[in-house]
Amino acid sequence: MAINREWHALNKLPRGATLDERLTWHIRHAANCSCRDMPPAIKRELEARGLTAPTPRSLK
Template sequence: MKINKAWHEAHKMSKDTTLEQRLDWHLNHAANCTCREMPESIKRELEARGLTVPTPRSLR
């Protein structure tokens, strides 16, 4: 998996983010970088909210 260094440098996540901010960051991360999968806790929260968890294929 390849990291999008420029995206990561421009989108730092602080230690005190809210759940809403984390969800937003991880959704944007999935759309812009393929360095790792979304954490299971974030996937579960998206599913609990009735949202589709993005996959690399769905983002193409």
């Protein structure tokens, strides 16, 4: 999988981030980088909230 180094350099997940901050970061990450899959716990929380994460492929 390809990493978007520029995006990662500009978008650091803060240490001690809240769940909402983590969800937002992972949604943005999924839309901008394909270096890894979203953690299962984040996927479960998104599903519980009725949300789906975009992927670079889904945004084209």
